[in-house]
Amino acid sequence: MNKNDLPIAIIGAGPVGLSAAAHALDRGMTPIIFEAGEVAGANLYQWGHVRMFSPWRFNIDKKAGELLERAGWIAPLSDAYPTGHELLTQYLQPLAELEPIKSRLHTKSRVIAVSRAAHDVMKNRDRAAAPFLLRVRGPAGEHDVLARAVIDASGTYTTPNWMGAHGIPALGEEEFKAQIAYGIPNVLGDARQRYANRRVLVIGGGHSAFNALQDLVKLKSSAPRTQVYWAVRSATLDRIFGGGENDQLEERGKLGLVIRQLMEERRIEVFTNVNVDRVSTSNDGLLVHTGATTLPAVDEIVVATGFRPDLRLMAELRLELDPATESPVRLAPMIDPNVHSCGTVRPHGAAELAHPDEGVFVVGMKSYGRAPTFLMLTGYEQVRSVVAWIAGDREAAERVELELPETGVCSTQFDRTSVQKSCCN
Template sequence: MSEQLPVVVIGAGPVGLAAAAHAVERGLPVTVLERGSGPGAAVREWGHVRLFSMWRDLVDPAAERLLTPTGWTRPDDARYPTGAEWVEDYLAPLAAALGERVRFDAEVVGVSRRGRDRLVDAGRAESPFTVRVRTGGGEERLLARAVVDASGTWVAPNPLGGDGLPAIGETAAAERITYRIPDLSDPATRERYAGRRTAVVGRGHSALTALVALAELAETAPGTRAVWVLRRGEIGDAFGGGEADQLAARGALGLRARAAVEAGSIEVVTGFRTTEVRRDGDGVVLVDESGRALEAAGVVALTGFRPDLSWLSEIRLGLDPALQAPVKLAPLIDPNVHSCGTVYPHGAAELAHPEPGFFLAGMKSYGRAPTFLALTGFEQARSVVAEIAGDHESAARVELTLPETGVCGGSGLFDDPDSTAEGGCCGGGAPQVVELGQPSLSS
């Protein structure tokens, strides 16, 4: 009976839809559950940001094979799309090609084994998964032969607090804090920041993107100020190596940020680990461990993301205690050792858990590591689906070779679609499909 049940994929982002395309190609029944109202719901929320990866690296091979008979035209491989373009020109057509296999407004709130909680051993591997789904019509339970959780990390940004917990008062001041790169092309958002002092917390590409955008806003909106708040004691290599940087995207964006800092458009505060957020009139005051206070009208917190594991409490996960990534994958993606270009291609073997048939894929599989690439996620999807289909030889084979010219070189900003920077790939403190302090990725 289990073989007649569908593979349930959680998340209709780039990796989730890729997994579904591979399942269709192998003749496996598949159901994709997406909490949003359309494909790439998380990507749409950062749709104003340009990816660091070009189209060449943003289309899964099985997805392309599914799309081609529909009359879909592949975008120019050499261009760098925005998040919105990635959705409209690829993810939306792919979801349409998958048809009724993709369900929207369907939020997964729990995964377990039929009739067994996580304590029960007997018959566990033979029992199908139960996937609890919340929809507008109430809750339902789906049975599944296997589960691929590609729901990403977008819904769980890291807090301001320097110890990994929300700072005291952070929740109460939520309306004055955003955990996303603001879209300054939107008039209402632009008005929120124009002529005001904004604290940007974080040191990855997300923070640099927001800082450069605010510096540019200051050119037309007098009084606009950006304060770059760093937990480390110095800027260090946050700017990258400029034109000599092997990580081209970091270098190009870093040059713009460095110029803004040197011009006085961006104030830098180092060694500041926030412990408290106080509301103060129309603004906030950030307080660090030493009692230093920093005033701002608002805060842009771009300190990365973490996986939401709360609804997987009945699944037996094998996670690294630091990264919260699968234990075999963690050493391959440790950001203290690797950038995205040095991550070894991996698949089902590294993504497996003590719960047979359950896999984390995409940005969520990287836990708190910020080095994820769409290309790596597509290889994950291929290998995992091969394993589920019983093609263990294919699952174990590595079918990904990163291009010698690097996998990303776009601007990460809003206005540079034709960037041709070469070499390296993205590094830094955020999902690497696009730097968002998971781009990626419900990814």
């Protein structure tokens, strides 16, 4: 058996995964796509109500768009800003329904492990010649699939970070999980009853937190007893608010300005220097403790503290990961928020995403590990380069084919006076 006659296995049928499939098809290779959910883009349903801060032109992959247009698809207006649901229904689902992709897409099929055939992580002999083996759990049970290469585009949305400041659950976090949500709940839609006229604490300092806060304030206009609290780890808020008018993604910059205004209007009560170590309950509600300080009692908590990759399925592969970001080591210096003060990341591809086990690539949001600032366009450039590398086209793999928008956020901006404790005190 010639390993190169095997398909390219793609884990995840989200936008980046299906983009990888489109590029593979364009180069005459055979993709096989595994999606754990019931449909392509299953994770998008969880944040379908959220409007993206990048316009359509940044959310449609070039090769995928060409494939769709040949089937009569009409692209949305390039400067409009889609919601997650619109991205799903107007782009991803039509792409998944195209016969070249549909015939190779396996839904309800979760990849639970990836290895080299007849090799565990310790074995050296003939390792590079061995195909990859994927253990897949599907409707008919578990089975193994061989592949020439593996592209993991499964994302991180199902593995959110804990609210606890230590990287593990805060004491009591799992005990009171019925009153804790992760990500961006649809508080203006199917989750309205849960949050209306309730005291809600949002924990986190990124765009997910911004969206949750913005929606909760909107909810308050029709449910006036709703109280909105916001807790962040930082001592200062200026960096959190982002680049504002300097951000080349206009809607991303606006979102930070909106939250700043809502805070200044005292429609959000904010607490800084919050490192959550414990959650408890009282007769008045849930209490969040940070050191010797206890925040006001609340009814619900929304944890928007980012995400982390689930790397367990690749435990038998030789990966080279940065210990802090859990991203590929050559990508890490470009995205690590500890050393990378600007949210802008230069385009990158196969060279930065490579691992000692050649032919396995983690792409999309999962490639960023625990680091923020991922843009869909970044994932599309990643898979263009990765698929070129798999095809043996090293020149195309090394070529950069896009420019990413600047965030307008750099460390020299953040010298304003910190907002201490609650802005309403």
